[in-house]
Amino acid sequence: MISDVFRKAEKCSKRGNLSFFDIESTQVCSTWRAVSRSDLLWQNLTRRIWNREQLLLSHNTWREEFMYRHRTANNFRLHRYTYRTLQFVPGNQNNDNDGISCRRLALSDHYLAAGLSNGSVCLFHLPSRLHLSTFHPQHRDRLGRFSIAVSGIILSDTQVVFASLDGDIHVAIINHPNHPRRAHLGDVVNDGALVDFTGCNQWWVGLYAGVPGRAFHVWNSETEELVFVGGSLTNPEAVMGWHLLTDQVTEFVGRIRVTSHETAMASTSLRVMVFDLRNQGIVLGDEEFHRELVVGCVDASDESILLVDSRGLASVRRVGTLEEVCRFTVRGALQRDVLGCINGGNAIICTAGVIRVWNIEHGAYLYSFRDRIGDANAIVADERHVAACSRDATVHLWDFGAQ
Template identity: 60%
Template sequence: MSTSSSSSTSHDEGGEGDGGEFEEPSHSRQRFQTAVWPEPFIEALATQVAIDTALAFGRLAVAPALANIFQVCRTWRSISQSEPLWQTLTRHVWHRHHLVHPTWHDEYTNRHVTTTNFRTRTYIHTTLHFPPNNNNNNDETLTCSRIALSDYHIAAGFTDGSVHLYHLPTRLHVSTFRPHQRDHLGIYSRAVSGLFFSGDRLVFASLDGDIHVALINVPVVSRRAHLGDVVTDGVLVDFAGCDRWWVGLYAGVPNRAFHVRSSNTEEVVFIGGTLTDPDAVDGWHLLTDLTDHIGRVRITSDELSVGFTRQRVIVFDLQNQMILGEEEFRRQINVGAADAFDKALMFLNSRGVANVRRVGSLEEICRFMARGSQLGCINGGYAFISIGGVIRVWELEHGEYLYMLRERIGDVTAMDADERFVAASTSDNTIHLWDFGARL
């Protein structure tokens, strides 16, 4: 109960005030005051407490703070049954805007439990094997270059331009999408350089600049949304998107680093930027040699795009088409281990020092040491970095090292993570999937 019960003791014992008149017990007054507070006020208070607690102590601290509010009295406890409140809390704390579970309370609870599982190394590990590639006479040379996750699917893009789609609940292979054929400018010109889910669509692009769109529920069929022009634009080194924007990062032609498209019209709304100008030659080399990462682009929930190269990071406002922040590195970074998710971005320098920043301001959140890193990615609270054949995990609030995943997987070729899954493809044609939201 609330602290009002303890504060009422001294008043109740006397029965009279100093003036000799009967005084109403303080606990009665306080219960009356809480009873007349309108529900919107209490909901607003709970929301503000949740936001402040998440910023100060992390998302896992929000649930205990809310429990203290709901225990104040019966009226406040009844607010805990409000679905609009849990919808607001889920959006503010977990940045989740659509339901996967039956109610918003269930959605919030599941997010809390899953994030706790990330901290305690509680997961189920499975492996997915690539189906035979009938269009390639030498399957051993086929490499997974990109991975993307959604609530129900995982997609893997390969160096021949094909994309394999798996159904996450069953772990079964659903379909294989292939790019439309065209002339090749290099042995890896068809290699998938980026892919993402947008509603019921899977969008993927290749190094030669082609962009394809496939409907998840329509097997095999894909259409070419854009015919790339390497000579004019350069090589499409990375590609990201969300429900509103598609962003391509190009290298090879000056002043054309970013290509921003509307996801609705699929038309270009911006071309420009010098981020990859120093990497023009290396960009062209990707068509024949995929051993290095020279650029990476990500889109965060605030409609901000983050671009990385070995020398610089840029935060770009997609709505207003302007640079919000940039930094040049004294030491080159490992682009393969650079990532951005929600409010945070991460990069590792040549000495293995990982730096976590706030996306909007580039303000430093924490640092930690990750020597020997190969590839890496982050989700809303944790960093996952491949080092020496295993994946190690840090939390992003203070840079605390937590653990390594139990499975030794070898050389990693692509990685991705969201708020439930971590996925990594390896050189032995296997996708490793760790499910932190499964009921054990």
């Protein structure tokens, strides 16, 4: 009985079918009514479907958490959202903001972080839509005009961990008056440029380009100890990695993402690799592509990977095996600066300022956002929000949260 409930709950959640969970309805059987009183059941369902381990502060039970997330997923399916633009003053030590652009975006339950080309990170409070603070890195001699540009952010509701192209990693405590602490001093000469950076509660993971055989760096996030260096994924992109430090390069050299199963997925324009973070030398999947991938569209969420090639053919793959789940066509993928991201149920892709949404279970096209944003520098999504930053440094935020 319980296993049947799990299977039906997961199926209904992905399809946005609310009637199954409306336990007040006379159409629901008495057995389901009895089972649904167990908060442990709702906790297990929430963990299984949305990979949630903690309740939102506003929720007292796991049933409330589940219903909120289910209705929010339904809002994504039905195109229900509120739209806002966010304003920030990036600033730097010279109060000179000319030419500053947004390079990275990251979301948590309550915050949005924007990483800028001047090395700083702006933090917004999502419930109030206010710009709370700007974190500035510890400065040192630059190794190139753009060497301090933010190349990745790990964001929680308590701290911000951000990295720059020169390999420096800083840790800032949210709502703490002190300046960010430099947790790792980069070594560009021996490692190359840190082209992407991500992580989770247990790991920090960096993707480097510039020095052969040192593509991946993995740190234990609790001890901040470097536990692994290796990999040849970005060897062909070494020259491009060096150019990022000195030139205004708009293409992405590579992407790296951490999934919910303690694995990491990394990609360049011609190759995708998945490896185990607990056993860093173990490669779980490795595939080369004859047709170039749009690296700015490569993303991963839970068990799914989004890939888009240069002819506009998009595919959703399983993390562990790289097996294809579905495919669809993206109009405008031949244009430059196409960006994409993925959450638990949807692929979100921006082309020429238009953001379109596809279902990742069957590849069905759902809709396009009503709001046009122009060319974008960065885009990110989670199970409630989609955020993007356009070339004019405006941060756009779409909130699909259940009311």
